[in-house]
Amino acid sequence: MNISTRVIILLKKLFIKDYQNTSDPQVRIRYGIAAGVFGVLTNVVLFLFKLLVGLMSNSITVIADAVNNLSDACSSVFTMVGFKLSSRPADKDHPYGHARYEEITALIVALLVLCVGVLFAKSSIDKIITPSELEISVVTYIVLIAAVAVKLWQYFTYLDFSKAIDSDALKADAVDSRNDIITTGSVILSMAVMQIFKVNLDGWFGLIISVFVIISAIRTLSEVISPMLGEHPDEKIVESIYSLVRGRENVVGYHDLIVHSYGAGKCYASLHIEVDASQDIFLLHDMIDTIEREAHEELGILLTIHMDPVDMHDPLRAKLHDITVEALREEFGSDLGIHDFRIVAGPTHTNILFDIVEPFGEHYDLTRIEALLTEKYLEAHDPTQYYFVINVDKKMD
Numbered sequence: 001m002n003i004s005t006r007v008i009i010l011l012k013k014l015f016i017k018d019y020q021n022t023s024d025p026q027v028r029i030r031y032g033i034a035a036g037v038f039g040v041l042t043n044v045v046l047f048l049f050k051l052l053v054g055l056m057s058n059s060i061t062v063i064a065d066a067v068n069n070l071s072d073a074c075s076s077v078f079t080m081v082g083f084k085l086s087s088r089p090a091d092k093d094h095p096y097g098h099a100r101y102e103e104i105t106a107l108i109v110a111l112l113v114l115c116v117g118v119l120f121a122k123s124s125i126d127k128i129i130t131p132s133e134l135e136i137s138v139v140t141y142i143v144l145i146a147a148v149a150v151k152l153w154q155y156f157t158y159l160d161f162s163k164a165i166d167s168d169a170l171k172a173d174a175v176d177s178r179n180d181i182i183t184t185g186s187v188i189l190s191m192a193v194m195q196i197f198k199v200n201l202d203g204w205f206g207l208i209i210s211v212f213v214i215i216s217a218i219r220t221l222s223e224v225i226s227p228m229l230g231e232h233p234d235e236k237i238v239e240s241i242y243s244l245v246r247g248r249e250n251v252v253g254y255h256d257l258i259v260h261s262y263g264a265g266k267c268y269a270s271l272h273i274e275v276d277a278s279q280d281i282f283l284l285h286d287m288i289d290t291i292e293r294e295a296h297e298e299l300g301i302l303l304t305i306h307m308d309p310v311d312m313h314d315p316l317r318a319k320l321h322d323i324t325v326e327a328l329r330e331e332f333g334s335d336l337g338i339h340d341f342r343i344v345a346g347p348t349h350t351n352i353l354f355d356i357v358e359p360f361g362e363h364y365d366l367t368r369i370e371a372l373l374t375e376k377y378l379e380a381h382d383p384t385q386y387y388f389v390i391n392v393d394k395k396m397d
Contacts, residue, residue: 032083039076099263117213127203
């Protein structure tokens with residue numbers, strides 16, 4: 001166990017009661033508040049020392065780096081507020097709880113970093129246009145090197161905390177600390193270059209750092225906004241849900257999985273399961289209740305299952321189903337899947353009802369599909385008049 005790991009564990013023991021029980025919502029809040037207080041204290045200290053050194057050396061690069069630490073302190077305040085708000089229980093207006101406040105916090109942190117980067121860029125351009133004399137001393141290097149060490153401490157602490165409680169907000173703080181290590185390291189390099197070669201590149205280095213900060217902030221914004229908009233569910237979650245269903249007796253198939261996340265510990269899902277319609281309805285219902293209970297107990301997911309009965313003993317259904325699957329795969333490839341295949345016979349015609357699974361980016365012509373299937377059914381010497389009722393589902397997994 002290295003020194004940084006030992007220090008992080010010591011922090012947890014001192015400031016996070018029962019820190020190993022990360023499934024407890026209260027422990028999660030303690031992690032967030034501890035990280036916030038840690039960030040405020042360390043960043044305020046860095047800001048004061050860097051600002052003093054920047055004013056003494058008349059360096060826009062150092063001053064910009066100092067202001068960046070001040071923004072980090074503000075971000076830490078938002079982190080604390082976000083964790084506190086996210087712990088509020090569900091209420092009448094917010095039945096799914098308030099866990100998404102963490103994502104909002106991460107969004108605010110990323111926006112703050114973006115604003116700071118833009119302000120840095122403006123100041124750096126002004127410095128390029130009107131450069132001023134620099135006064136770099138040994139104290140400048142000492143403060144900046146110490147700042148890198150503190151930022152490394154922050155980075156490993158935030159990263160450890162974010163993994164412990166699976167927090168996007170703390171992950172954003174960790175990424176920001178990593179960026180600060182790079183920017184402060186660049187400041188040290190720029191100081192050395194300017195001293196050795198007697199050339200004032202303060203504004204240029206400041207601009208390079210600003211661009212890096214802006215790009216990093218935009219990337220973080222993209223990562224934060226994606227789950228808020230509703231992104232593709234994690235493959236591990238999908239497979240975990242399917243593993244509860246796969247192989248069970250009387251389950252013919254499963255489809256239409258939808259997963260909604262409302263923040264950490266607030267995951268809801270729905271799934272359609274095709275079952276043998278000849279089986280006892282109470283037996284099937286008990287099976288579905290069991291799957292839903294296991295999803296909650298083992299995965300922490302509130303799963304709702306819709307039951308689709310399928311007549312597995314109708315030879316006509318089996319025949320037409322096989323013809324349909326084969327015809328569609330020959331024409332469109334294996335990406336086009338179907339489910340909920342049913343037939344409803346009438347005195348003048350028979351309805352064929354099923355869903356097709358359409359991958360994103362694809363668009364299947366239903367008229368073309370109907371014509372294709374009519375032709376295939378006739379080739380199978382089935383003179384019945386068929387009407388097709390086809391529903392289109394998007395491929396969600």
